[in-house]
Amino acid sequence: MKALVYTGPKSAEVLDVTEPLPKEGAVKVRMKYCGICGSDMGIYLGTHPRAKAPLIFGHEFLGTVEEDGKKFKKGDRVVAFPLLSCGHCLPCRTGNAHVCNTLGLIGIDVDGGICEYAYVDEDVMFKVPDGVSDKAAAVIEPLAVIVRSIHQAKMKALDICVVIGAGPIGMITGMMLVHMGAGKVFISDVDDKKLEKAKAFGMIPVNVKNENLEQIVKAATAGEGADLLFECSGAEIAALQMTDITRVGGTICMTAVHKHPHMVNLRDLNFKEQILIGTRVYTKEEFAQAVTYSEVINEDLENIVSHVVSLKDSPKVFDMIADPSAGTCKVLVDCQDF
Structure with a gap:
């Protein structure tokens, strides 16, 4: 499958990578949109302290479930809570897993969502409300x-x-x-x-x-x-x-x-x-609140999106965001346009 891969400082390429294998508790998700975050810019520049090449970019993704799972059905549109906490440190033990001492993120510490498909744990997925457009749903994570x-x-x-x-x-x-x-x-x-x-x-x-x-x-x-x-x-x-x-x-x-x-x-x-x-990221409850509230402000969230770039052209996105004349606000990658 195709994916946008960080291959070294100031180097991002669309590569053919091995399609992910099924895993317990996860369902296959066909990615639609994935937003570009400031942390992705840091990864691309080679300044992010944890991200190591090769790495598939992206933690602000929207996708469609490809197979029935225990909690989700084929066709459900979903977004994912992307934080990775250890579960054992003091913050995790005291209800603050979102600021875990060794906090990681999908798309930074493990492969992310700017790709055709991924297996995503059902426990971290949220169904997108019907009244939320695809573009607006891709902005739920920053919300x-x-x-x-x-x-x-x-x-x-x-x-x-x-x-x-x-x-x-x-x-x-x-x-x-x-x-x-x-x-x-x-x-x-x-x-x-x-x-x-x-x-x-x-x-x-x-x-x-x-x-x-x-x-x-x-x-x-x-x-x-x-x-x-x-x-x-x-x-x-x-x-x-x-x-x-x-x-x-x-x-x-x-x-x-x-x-x-x-x-x-x-x-x-x-x-x-x-x-x-x-303030750093968000709790899982606050992510759920953002999912709910996205339906209330759907139109404004959609209007935050200034550009949609195809997966095949996605390596250009970093220079585009860095160029003030491009007029970017929120940029999404269309993961199915390759």
């Missing part, structure tokens, strides 16, 4: 990341929220905050195309190339600042400015993973008694 992030931040109705970074995660964060009744949602970036899309989702766009985010937010809040700030960019300047933009007693949620240590104004954190909280 689960945001469900967790919003839970961590303890968002309340009418909160004034700021999202830094209008990439796919920032865009879905802002979209969810709008749906959940935020008072205002400001989103910042340097890309006008991304900010135009964010405005269409009900956010207030701020291009920080020529506008001052802190001034704009404080002007809208009688000089106080945001109730909640979601850092979704991973940028050094965002880490330094986020305490300025957030009010006394406000919450900063670190949704982006910062690859290097960055300066943070810890004095602000003290003097303004702010809450700084991290």
Whole structure:
């Protein structure tokens, strides 16, 4: 079968690989779409600390069950909870398996879903609601990341929220905050195309190339600042400015993973008694909630998808995402188009 395989730093190829063998507790799934994540970009560049070549990319996949199993029937559309936990460490023993000490993921630590077929454990699969399109279903995994992030931040109705970074995660964060009744949602970036899309989702766009985010937010809040700030960019300047933009007693949620240590104004954190909280992935319950909620926001999730690339052209996807002129938001690979 055909698969998109990481073959070394800055090298991805569509290769003929051996079709997977049946295994106990798993059913054969015909892959339809798989999203490209920031972690896939890291794998491609050779900077991911765990991914080793050769490796089939992809953990954000949608597929169709090819055979009856114990829990699923042939024809069911499914997505998969992709986390791999040890079950024995302290986090796993205390209900926090999603931050297992040796956490792994499908598509990073084992072969992923950008391929024609895979055997997927029934215990990690979820049936996609009938009212969810194929494209929207392929965005359920990143939606689960945001469900967790919003839970961590303890968002309340009418909160004034700021999202830094209008990439796919920032865009879905802002979209969810709008749906959940935020008072205002400001989103910042340097890309006008991304900010135009964010405005269409009900956010207030701020291009920080020529506008001052802190001034704009404080002007809208009688000089106080945001109730909640979601850092979704991973940028050094965002880490330094986020305490300025957030009010006394406000919450900063670190949704982006910062690859290097960055300066943070810890004095602000003290003097303004702010809450700084991290978030990583999601629990299995939160993944299930994302599956359910995808039907409510199906149209918006579908509109997050900016490009669909065929499996045969998928090696080009990494350069396309890295090119600002390409205007990508969420990119999917069509695993059956080869």
